[in-house]
Amino acid sequence: MAKAMSTARTTPADGQLTRMGVSLGSPAYMAPEQGAGDPDTDHRADLYALxxxxxxxxxxxxxxxxxxxxAQxxxxxxxxxxPIADRRADVPEPLARLVMWCLEKDPxxxxxxxxEVLEALADASSVERLRRTGQHGARPPAGTAAGAAAGPRRRRGAYAAVGALVVAASVGGYWYSTRTTAGTAPGPDASLVAVMPFAVRDASLNVWREGMVDILSRSLDGAGTLRTVPPSTSIAQSPERGDVATATALGRSLGAGLVVFGELSPSGKDSVQLRAALVDVARGAVRQDxxxxxxxxxxxxxxxxxxxxMLPSMGSGGANVMASTLSSMGTASLPALKAYLQxxxxxxxxxxxxxxxxxxxxxxxDSLFSLGWRGVASIYIRTGRESAPEAHAALGRAIRLRRGGSPRDSMLLRGDSLRLALVRRAPAANDALADVPGVHALLxxxxxxxxxxxSDAELWLELGDAGYHFGGLAGVADSVVLRDFERAIALDSMVLVPYVHAYGLALRTGRLREASRHARRLARLGPAxxxxxYVLQATLLDSAPVVTREARALLDTLPARYVAFALQEVRLAPEATALALAMAAHVSSRLSRDPSAADSGDLGRAVPLARAHRGKVVGGAPPLTFGDRAQxxxxGLLPAERVLVEARxxxxxxxxxLLPAMxxxxxxxxxxxxxxxxxAFDRLDAAARAQETTRPAVSGVIARAYLALARADSTAALRGLLALPMSACGGIPCAPLTTSRLLVRAGRDADAARVLDRALPSALAQLSAPLLMQERAAVAERLGDTxxxxxxxARILAQWGQGDQPTQAALDAARSGAARVR
Known part of the structure; x- marks a missing residue:
């Protein structure tokens, strides 16, 4: 790499590193795109060479x-x-996998x-340590028995050399990529201000280190023509020490023309001194102290x-913004402000x-503190409890109490208002088909x-979260929502929240490598x-389609509840069939050795469910629940007669x-x-209403719709099912398979597509998911949506492709359909 760069610097190329059609480097280490003279070759070629x-x-x-x-x-x-493992079997599998990952043809x-290479290397070390010592913790100290048992010195030396190479080349590649990016970035925006965390000279002032970023960023945003870099972005990208050099570098990396840094220190009894400097990034000098x-x-x-x-010195082109109003945090209570900042x-x-x-x-x-109430509401939203009355009350107070605020806060406030209206909305007639204008307005x-x-990571997170919870009502694809979360992650990789949904969405869209990457970050950032x-999930997803030695070690040693949940979550990805079946086979061997683990975390049921989800149901009666067997x-995977006898x-x-049996x-x-x-269902509904449950009680309505269907009155059945609010069925159309089939029978393919699009993302883990996929594919084909x-x-074939004989009819239909729309 160094030789290639040196050659490039001495080769005339019209100001470019490489001319089109010219390749640089040693053939033995040259990336495919580099060897082809691709002008778009970037730092990923260095990772291939690594x-x-x-x-x-x-x-x-x-x-x-x-x-x-x-020939090279x-x-x-x-x-x-x-594969490296075929040439040298004693190389730890995670290290071998990392090497082969770097050697992928497509950048x-x-x-x-x-x-990512450094993270994968850290994970490889962790998994290898677990395999050798059975410990998930840190490396044993030198001189201990565990440390002495680490393996022959020669082998350690070879692995250490590779590790050193990975670190050195990775850092070099990262430096080169950031250097290239910085070299082509636009100049700093004179109206954009970044605030660095303040140095604090006493532990009692620690809350103000990041707190000053929050306060000053909100105060200055919207003052005249000024805009501020979001606090989370400034905090994430700021170095530990603030001075003119680091402020200038931060401003250039963020595109900000002005950067504030400073310190807060005690000054006598009950007093503090606040010093700050305003740095002009273009000049690399202090504009004002x-x-x-x-x-x-x-x-x-x-x-x-x-x-x-500072405002008079912040005017763009000499314009004075002194008369501009500053945005307040909205409380005069110091305890309230400190608690909010914490x-x-x-x-x-x-x-x-x-x-x-x-x-x-x-x-x-301070009960009138709007931002505090918004913080309370945000926790309910982030933890999936936005329908709770407490969430509605907190968000309602935040909206009512808000006065003024920065332009950014005003946009968030409008988003909050629209979100609150959505969660409070009354169900529309034919709710499963109705447009929801509020979703379009929110997005x-x-x-x-x-x-x-x-560059505001929090806003991208808000957008992703709105898309995750409401995007299905507006036809927003999971892949679009995933990109919004990944944008938030790219801007601030140290915030945990976006990884949670990004991980699930990557699984749901069949992006196993991305899901693994997010799982690794969740393992680092989340609760211990x-x-x-998450280490288990990342290791499993990296090992797909097989279960590697490291993955088997984790499946054997981790608590049964973790293993059961891993089997459940992999059901979100139809593309992970081979991995899911390999996991089920290995966990079955664990249960044969330790039958007591079957009841822990419902592991005994998780194995047959994982197999049944992939169409493997022949060969004995698996220990599934009645609801599982009904699905x-x-x-069409079990004979109806036996289950009907059980249901009666x-x-x-x-x-x-009996709801699944209707x-x-x-x-x-x-x-x-x-x-x-x-x-019977009417009585159950009445009891539920008496307990004031938040979900509408509609079992009796569903039973009447199926009774109409049994009487061959499909019009009445469809009318009854469409009258059900989606809130009664977890936010998706009730009985989506039956409803969509009735719509198709009525010649309403577009309406059937809407019902299925709203249901499928949440239904992928269900045992009957391939039938929903089959209906959606057939409807799309008739509508010309190839x-x-x-x-x-393709997803039907992926999920049931290794299924038993009862799946063959569905697979044959899917193969025929795939051939028609190829």
């Missing part, structure tokens, strides 16, 4: 041996190297940044005074319980906000008790368990059983 050098260190020869130079180039373009399939002193109980007022003194700091680190307590302390100290508001503040689970029967026996004893009763034209279910048809035909 993989080639690591391969040679471990295997004793380059990926394609000692072939002549031209052709091989890099067209051949896959022999998009390699690590995208050097930081400010020094203010005041009461320790009024740091917020000192911050406002600081901002007012909550913000906890929130950025994903500590939801701690941040909730801090926000609640803020509103307890448009947040897209406008990210357009105005493109969840880290082993498999609806999917439950009529008198456990009618509440489609079976209707299909068998069993009006007697359905007539008996109607009053791309959607191809997608769902």
């Amino acid at each position: 993989g080639a050098m690591a391969y040679e260190l471990l295997a004793g020869q380059p990926p394609f041996g000692d072939r002549p130079a031209h 180039l052709v091989a890099h373009l067209s051949e896959r190297p022999v 998009a399939d390699r690590p995208q940044q050097a930081s 400010v020094n203010v002193r005041g009461e320790a109980s009024r740091v917020d007022a000192l911050a406002d005074s600081l901002a007012l003194r 909550g913000q700091q906890y929130y950025r680190r994903g500590l939801t319980d701690s941040s909730r307590l801090a926000y609640e302390a803020a509103v307890a100290a 448009a508001t947040l897209r406008d906000a990210t357009g105005r503040y493109p 008790n969840a880290a082993p689970y 498999l029967t609806v999917a 026996a439950l009529l008198a004893r456990q009618p509440a368990d 489609a079976l009763f209707a299909g068998a034209r069993d009006t007697i059983s359905l007539k008996a279910l109607v009053p 791309a959607t048809a191809r997608l769902w035909y």
Whole structure:
């Protein structure tokens, strides 16, 4: 790499590093795109070269041996190297996998940044340590028995050499990529201000280190033509020490023309001194120094005074913005402000319980504090409880109490108002089909906000979260929502929240490598008790389609509840069939050795469920619940007669368990059983309403719809199902398979597509999911939407492709459909 760069600097190339059609570098280590003279070659070629050098260190020869130079180039373009594990079996699997990942032909399939290589290397070390020592913790200290058992010195030396190479080359590649990016970035924006965390000279002032960023950023945003870099972005990208040099570098990296840094220190009894400097990034010099002193109980007022003194020096092109009003934090209570700022700091680190307590302390100290109430509401939203009355009350107070505020806060406030209206909305007639204009308005508001503040990680998170919860009502694809979360992550990689949904969405869209990457970050950033689970998921996803030795070690040693949940979550990805079946087979062997683990975390049920989800149901009666068996029967994978006999026996004893069986009763034209279910479900609904549950009680309405269907009155059945509010069925259309089939029968393909699009993302883990996919693909084909048809035909084949004989009819139909829309 160094030789290639040196040659490039001495080769005339019209100011470019490489001319089109010219390749640089040693053929043994040259990336395919580099060998082809691709003008878009970037830092990922360095990561390929890293993989080639690591391969040679471990295997004793380059990926394609000692072939002549031209043959090496052709091989890099067209051949896959022999897996490193085949050349040297004692290389730890995670290290071997990392080397081969770097050697992917397509740059998009390699690590995208050097930081990913470093993370993968850290994970490889952790997994290898677990395999050798059985410990998840840190490396044993030198001199201990565990440390002495680490393996022969020669082997350690080889692995250490590879590790050193990975680190050195990764850092070099990262430096080169950032250097290239910085060299082409636009100049700093004279109206954009970044505030660095302030140095604090006493532990009692720690809350103000990041707190000053929050206060000053909110105060200055919208003052005249000024805009501020979002606090989370400034905090994430600022170095530990603030001075003119680091402020200038930060401003250039963020595109900000002005940067504020400073310090807060005690100054006598009950007083503090606030010093700050305003740096002109273009000149790399201080434009103004400010020094203010005041009461320790009024740091917020000192911050406002600081901002007012700096405003005249912040005018773009000499324009005076002194008359501009500063935005207040909205409270005169120091305890409330300190608690809120502490909550913000906890929130950025994903500590939801701690941040909730801090926000609640803020509103307890000042019940009129709008930002505090918004913080309380945000915790309910982030933890999936936005429908709770407490969330509605907190968000309502935040909206009512807000006065003034920065333009950014005003946009967030409008988004909050629209979100609150959505969660409070009354169900529309034909709710499963109705347009929800508020969703379009919410998404448009947040897209406008990210357009105005493109480097604001919090706004991208808000947009992603709105898309995750409401985007299905507006036809927003999961892949679009995933990009919004990944934009938030790119801007601030230390905030936990976006990784949670990004991980699930990557699984749901079949992006196993991305899901693994997010799982690794969740293991690092999340609570310590969840880290082993995410390490397990990352290791499993990296090992797909097989279960590697490291993955088997984790499946054998981690608590059964983690293993059961891993089996459940992999059901979100139809593309992970081979991995899911391999996991189920290995966990079955664990249960045969330790039958007591079956009841822990419901692991005994998780294994047959994982197999049944992939169409493997023949060969004995698996220990599934009645509801599981009913779903498999609806999917055509079990004989209906046996399950119907079981269902009729439950009529008198456990009618509440029969909701999944109503489609079976209707299909068998069993009006007697359905007539008996109607009053039974009415009584259950009445009991639920008496307990004031938040979800509408509609079991009786569903039973009447299926009774109409059993009587061959499909019009009445469809009318009854469409009348059900989606809030009664987890936010998706009720009985989506039956409803969509009735719509198709009525010649309403477009309406059937809408019902299925709203249901499928949440239904992928259900046992009958392939039937929903089949309906969606067929509807798309009839509507001429070949791309959607191809997608769902392919996903049926992926999920049931290794299924038993009962899946063959569905697979044959999917293969025929895929051939038609190819």
